[in-house]
Structure formats: C-alpha cells, structure tokens
Amino acid sequence: MRGVNARRFDPKPPWLKVRAPGGETYTNLKKTFRQLDLHTVCEEARCPNVGECWTEGTATVMLLGDVCTRGCRFCAVTSGDPRGAVDVREPEHVARAIASLGLQYVVMTMVDRDDLLDGGASHVARTVTRLRELRPDILIETLLGDFGGHLDYVDVTVDAKPHVWAHNIEVVKRLQRTIRDVRCSYEQSLGVLKRVKDYDPSRITKSSIMVGIGENDDEVLETMADLRTAGVDLLTLGQYLRPTPKHAAVDRFVTPDAFAKFAEEGRRMGFSFVASAPLVRSSYKAAEVFVRSVLRPGDPDAASALLEERLAEARRAAAEINGTDVPRTTSELAARATQAVLLPAESLVRRAP
Numbered sequence: 001m002r003g004v005n006a007r008r009f010d011p012k013p014p015w016l017k018v019r020a021p022g023g024e025t026y027t028n029l030k031k032t033f034r035q036l037d038l039h040t041v042c043e044e045a046r047c048p049n050v051g052e053c054w055t056e057g058t059a060t061v062m063l064l065g066d067v068c069t070r071g072c073r074f075c076a077v078t079s080g081d082p083r084g085a086v087d088v089r090e091p092e093h094v095a096r097a098i099a100s101l102g103l104q105y106v107v108m109t110m111v112d113r114d115d116l117l118d119g120g121a122s123h124v125a126r127t128v129t130r131l132r133e134l135r136p137d138i139l140i141e142t143l144l145g146d147f148g149g150h151l152d153y154v155d156v157t158v159d160a161k162p163h164v165w166a167h168n169i170e171v172v173k174r175l176q177r178t179i180r181d182v183r184c185s186y187e188q189s190l191g192v193l194k195r196v197k198d199y200d201p202s203r204i205t206k207s208s209i210m211v212g213i214g215e216n217d218d219e220v221l222e223t224m225a226d227l228r229t230a231g232v233d234l235l236t237l238g239q240y241l242r243p244t245p246k247h248a249a250v251d252r253f254v255t256p257d258a259f260a261k262f263a264e265e266g267r268r269m270g271f272s273f274v275a276s277a278p279l280v281r282s283s284y285k286a287a288e289v290f291v292r293s294v295l296r297p298g299d300p301d302a303a304s305a306l307l308e309e310r311l312a313e314a315r316r317a318a319a320e321i322n323g324t325d326v327p328r329t330t331s332e333l334a335a336r337a338t339q340a341v342l343l344p345a346e347s348l349v350r351r352a353p
Contacts, residue, residue: 013253015278016239029059029101036097058287060107060143061094063127064120068111070181074170074210076243077111084115086123095130098138100322102315104307105287106131108162109143114183119145121153128160137310137317139163141206141286149188151195158200164234164290165196166206168282169227172219179213179248190230197231204272204294206234208282213240214251217258224266233272234289237262238280254278272297 033040040059064086071079087093098106108127113120128140141164147153158165169189171179176186189207196205207227211220220237227235237259242250259276266274273293275284288307296303 013255013278015256016241016253032101033059038094038097058105058107058283058285059101059103060109060283060286061098063090063094063108063110063124064113065111069114070112070183072170072180072184073248074179074213074240074243076247082113082115086116086120091123091126091130094127095134098131099134100318102311102318103138104310104314105139105141105290107141107143107166107283107286109283110145112145112181112183114148118153118156119147119150121147121156125156125160128157128162132161134321135317137313139287139290139310141166141283141290143168143206143282146184146188146192148183149191151192154192154195155199158196158203161203164204164206164286166208166234166282167192168208169193169223170208171210171213172215172223173226174219175214186226190226193227193232194230204233204290205231206236207232208236208238210240211237211254211262212250212252213248220262221265224262224269224271228269228271234293235266235271235274235276236280236282236284236289237266237274237276238284239278 038061040061065082066078067080067082068075068077069079069081094108108124110120110124116123124142124144128142131138131140140162142157142160142162143166144157146167167189169186170176170184173186176184193205193207196203209220209223209227224235239254240248240250242248256278259278259280263274263276266276273289275289287310288303291306291310292300292303296306
C-alpha cells in the first residue's frame with residue numbers, strides 16, 4: 001500500500017480535489033463567526049471539509065489565541081512566545097457566542113501554551129463548563145495539547161466533562177522527533193490519552209494520525225495498535241498536505257483503497273469508529289462520528305434521523321437563547337445570533353465565571 005510518490009511540482013491526485021465551500025449555510029455562518037469574533041480552525045487551516053461540516057452543524061473553535069509555543073514541522077499556526085497573555089473574557093464570550101448558534105456539535109481546540117502555569121487547562125475547562133450551562137443539548141469535543149505531560153492539568157479538563165476528549169498523536173513513532181516539536185513525544189501523547197481513560201472511564205477519547213509524511217504502512221498499524229492499547233475509542237486518519245514550502249514535504253499520496261484498509265484494520269482492533277480517507281481531518285464530521293459510534297452504533301438509518309433531529313433541536317435551543325421564536329431559515333438564524341451576542345466587553349467581564 002505504498003501509494004503514489006509525491007514530487008513537489010506534480011499535480012495532486014484526483015481524489016484530493018474538492019469544490020470550494022459555498023451555499024447559504026456556509027456563507028451565513030462564516031459572516032456570523034467574523035461578527036462574533038470567533039476564530040475557527042476550519043477556516044484558518046483551510047480545511048477542505050468546512051462546508052460539509054458547517055452544514056451539518058459542526059464547527060471547530062480555537063481558544064487561547066493564535067500563537068503556539070511549539071513549532072511542529074507540519075503545522076501552519078504561528079509559533080512564538082505569547083508571554084502569558086490570556087483574554088480572561090474568552091470563556092464567557094465563546095460560550096455565549098456558540099450557544100446562540102444553531103450548532104449541534106462544537107470542537108474546542110487550543111494552541112499549546114507552555115508559557116502558562118497550567119498550560120491553559122483551567123481556561124479550557126471554564127469555557128466547556130459555561131457552554132454546558134447555556135446549552136445542555138450541545139455535544140462538546142475538546143481537542144487539546146499534552147500539557148507538558150502534567151496529568152493533573154489533564155484532569156482539570158476532564159472534570160469539565162466534554163463528551164469527547166481528543167489529543168492527536170499526529171505521526172508514527174519514528175517520525176516524532178523530526179516532525180513534532182521536541183517538547184512533544186509519542187509516549188507523552190499516549191500517556192495523556194491513557195490518563196483520561198484511567199481518570200474517567202466513561203469519557204470518550206479520540207486521536208488522529210497523518211499519513212504520507214514519511215511513514216510506512218506497518219508503522220501506521222503499530223501506532224493504531226498503541227492508541228487502542230491506551231484506550232482510544234475514536235480514530236481519524238487523513239492525508240498530510242504541506243501548508244507551505246517551509247514545512248515538511250509530502251512523501252506520498254496514500255490511495256483511497258489504502259485508507260479503506262486502515263479503517264478495516266482499525267475496526268478489527270476494536271475502535272468504536274474509524275474515519276479514514278484522504279481528506280479526513282481531526283474533527284471531520286465530528287457530530288456524525290459521535291452519533292454513529294456512540295448514540296446509534298450499527299444503525300445507519302437511525303443515526304441519520306438522529307442527526308437531523310439534533311440539528312433541529314440545536315436551532316430551537318439557539319433561538320431560545322436569543323429570546324426569539326424558532327427561525328425558519330439559516331440566514332434568519334445567523335442574523336439573530338449576531339444581534340444577541342455582540343455584547344460590550346464590560347458586560348462580559350462582569351458576568352465572567
């Protein structure tokens with residue numbers, strides 16, 4: 001399953017070509033996110049699935065700024081030293097903003113913040129807790145860093161009770177030191193994922209592997225087995241794509257058939273759900289993954305019906321938050337959300353938890 005060798009100036013294989021996102025739902029949510037000053041990884045990472053996920057009521061929001069204290073060779077996020085800067089209003093603002101939108105599933109991710117005493121754990125926990133208070137119906141996934149291996153900080157985020165606790169191991173063991181920041185490690189990533197399961201066995205855990213960055217198939221299978229041994233429930237695998245010429249080069253384009261075989265092996269290993277395809281990313285169709293693997297496993301028709309039902313309920317809950325009747329259209333929903341959440345900074349400070 002070697003795949004297609006990648007040369008720098010060759011065109012991408014046809015299976016990596018997608019249409020640009022568009023449509024009423026995408027356009028209105030994009031506008032609303034900007035008006036609410038919410039930054040989504042979906043846009044900043046130029047995810048090819050953004051239109052698909054947003055239409056299904058799923059989005060990924062980044063916390064704790066846009067400067068990461070680590071510098072991995074696959075990631076386009078700005079690396080630097082934030083010098084301890086934190087917006088204390090963010091947990092309240094983000095929770096209110098998300099609560100007012102018709103989302104059924106939100107992924108909260110973060111940059112690594114080694115400059116903070118707890119790595120940002122308490123900040124994430126406050127955001128999750130506040131959103132759960134405002135919208136008990138919404139499903140929350142946290143996609144977090146390793147907190148430098150400090151397991152008590154991991155516990156703080158687990159205590160906030162996100163429905164899914166995710167941390168990406170990113171690449172196979174052999175490539176960790178050449179692709180990830182030196183402060184990351186294979187063992188550390190496995191350790192924090194195992195800690196979540198040991199600390200709260202009911203918490204669903206998730207991780208992701210990039211392929212096409214220099215690994216071989218046996219190494220991918222070994223990493224999958226190690227993740228399963230650590231108790232990981234949900235797994236995603238996708239093709240690595242080079243953000244800029246300064247980042248690690250693409251070694252190969254893994255074929256759709258090879259991804260299908262990884263998925264088959266993952267199911268055999270005991271993962272509750274494996275999303276494996278060239279364009280899959282960490283949070284790919286996260287609502288669907290959760291419903292099909294946790295709420296309605298083994299029943300595709302019931303899962304599809306529940307997804308529609310949950311999306312309708314999300315819109316009703318958002319309308320209630322906004323103090324209005326249930327909106328009839330997505331554009332009406334976006335307009336109401338914007339009016340309801342654009343609050344003065346002073347009021348956010350006063351009401352911050």
